[in-house]
Amino acid sequence: MVLDVSRFDLNAIGADFIENPHPVLHALRAQSPVHRNSDGSVYLTRYADVVKVYQSRDMLSDKTVEFGKKFGQCPLYKHHTTSLIFNDPPYHTVVRKLISGAFTPRKLAEFEPLIDGIVDRLLDRVEEMGQLDLINDFAKVLPTEIISFMLGIPEEYRARLRDYSIAILGALDPVVPKERLEAGNRAVEEFSEILDDLITHRRANPDGAAQGEVLEALIFGEHEGRRLTQEELIQNCIFLLNAGHETTTSMVGNSLGLLLDHPGEHRRLLADPTLIGSAVEEFLRVESPLQIGNRLAGEDIELEDCVLPKGTYIHTSIAGANRDPAQFPEPDRFDITRKPNRQIAFITGIHVCLGATLARVEGKIAIGKFVERFPKLAQTGPRTRLPLARFRGYTAFPISVR
Numbered sequence: 001m002v003l004d005v006s007r008f009d010l011n012a013i014g015a016d017f018i019e020n021p022h023p024v025l026h027a028l029r030a031q032s033p034v035h036r037n038s039d040g041s042v043y044l045t046r047y048a049d050v051v052k053v054y055q056s057r058d059m060l061s062d063k064t065v066e067f068g069k070k071f072g073q074c075p076l077y078k079h080h081t082t083s084l085i086f087n088d089p090p091y092h093t094v095v096r097k098l099i100s101g102a103f104t105p106r107k108l109a110e111f112e113p114l115i116d117g118i119v120d121r122l123l124d125r126v127e128e129m130g131q132l133d134l135i136n137d138f139a140k141v142l143p144t145e146i147i148s149f150m151l152g153i154p155e156e157y158r159a160r161l162r163d164y165s166i167a168i169l170g171a172l173d174p175v176v177p178k179e180r181l182e183a184g185n186r187a188v189e190e191f192s193e194i195l196d197d198l199i200t201h202r203r204a205n206p207d208g209a210a211q212g213e214v215l216e217a218l219i220f221g222e223h224e225g226r227r228l229t230q231e232e233l234i235q236n237c238i239f240l241l242n243a244g245h246e247t248t249t250s251m252v253g254n255s256l257g258l259l260l261d262h263p264g265e266h267r268r269l270l271a272d273p274t275l276i277g278s279a280v281e282e283f284l285r286v287e288s289p290l291q292i293g294n295r296l297a298g299e300d301i302e303l304e305d306c307v308l309p310k311g312t313y314i315h316t317s318i319a320g321a322n323r324d325p326a327q328f329p330e331p332d333r334f335d336i337t338r339k340p341n342r343q344i345a346f347i348t349g350i351h352v353c354l355g356a357t358l359a360r361v362e363g364k365i366a367i368g369k370f371v372e373r374f375p376k377l378a379q380t381g382p383r384t385r386l387p388l389a390r391f392r393g394y395t396a397f398p399i400s401v402r
């Protein structure tokens with residue numbers, strides 16, 4: 001039966017779409033690839049259109065007006081409007097250049113053995129537990145440990161960071177109750193105070209940084225004579241922690257879920273662990289942790305078969321693009337050796353994920369080691385999905401490893 005998507009509205013999606021959006025995304029791509037939502041915005045599901053939007057210099061990420069209406073003047077407003085992700089050039093270019101200094105291949109190479117050590121320690125704990133929740137006991141801890149280490153955040157603060165991250169990102173939902181706004185504002189304030197102290201301390205003691213720490217590169221890095229201000233440093237460090245948190249957690253949970261759902265591919269990876277590199281690309285394609293993005297058209301934009309006028313609010317389906325049969329033959333087939341695989345889970349263009357290399361290294365080490373060490377991995381109860389359309393992942397995933 002052909003699914004009729006003529007009345008589909010991204011602002012009114014239900015649990016079925018969250019559980020499995022692909023039947024609807026395939027139907028949209030075939031029947032209405034530039035789909036108009038009830039509020040006038042459009043939803044794009046074709047790979048070529050999504051890539052075109054991301055690669056156009058005329059598509060805007062600035063959310064000053066939108067967040068001004070939503071938050072008013074408050075810590076959340078200051079945070080989100082100072083983060084590079086919600087800004088356009090020239091501010092975006094400067095901040096991105098300065099932050100990139102902390103994510104150079106040299107820094108990441110230095111960091112790889114440290115990730116190895118962090119993963120080994122976490123896997124020892126998994127082995128001791130035997131039965132555990134994959135998300136809470138492993139996947140969620142990993143990114144916080146790694147980015148906290150990179151920013152030099154002491155151990156005693158790390159458990160709190162996860163709650164801050166959820167409170168700050170939770171305020172980005174379309175409708176936010178008053179208590180959630182208050183929690184988000186409190187999180188920005190408390191987190192800012194911690195970072196303010198750490199940055200001031202590192203500024204005064206630049207040589208005290210541990211191996212692998214990048215905070216000093218962020219503080220002292222220069223682009224055309226400009227350095228990040230204390231406020232820009234604080235807000236962008238908060239953003240770095242948040243950006244890598246939910247997404248990396250979901251990458252790990254989704255990947256092991258895919259292997260359990262496809263025992264043949266699981267066996268292939270067990271038999272040949274060198275496949276982990278292409279397997280990570282396929283995990284990210286089939287179950288992209290961030291599924292929907294958005295941009296405001298700053299100029300008219302020509303897509304495959306229409307022109308969207310300046311001022312159009314565009315939703316990009318990263319999940320839809322990553323299953324477009326025009327780009328990926330048999331797009332619903334999960335194949336850990338798929339080649340070529342130009343998946344866009346990290347998007348493309350000027351806002352391409354700054355943590356993509358780090359995330360890939362984390363994925364290869366964490367998922368690769370998990371699979372090798374626990375070949376008897378089994379699910380012991382139902383998985384619970386994150387109840388969101390934008391982020392795809394699990395909130396609970398009970399497993400046993402022996």
Ligand code: HEM
Pocket residue numbers: 061084085086096147240241243244245247248251288289290293294345346347350351352353354355356358359
């Ligand atoms: C599997 C894990 C990850 C996925 C799927 C992911 C995905 C994305 C996506 C789709 C964007 C673009 C958002 C937009 O402009 O609309 C983005 C931006 C960004 N990500 Fe990631 N990310 C991941 C991990 C990380 C990590 C580990 C870090 C760093 C610690 C990070 C740092 C950033 C930053 C700084 C940006 C903003 C770049 C800019 O605006 O120029 N991400 N990410």
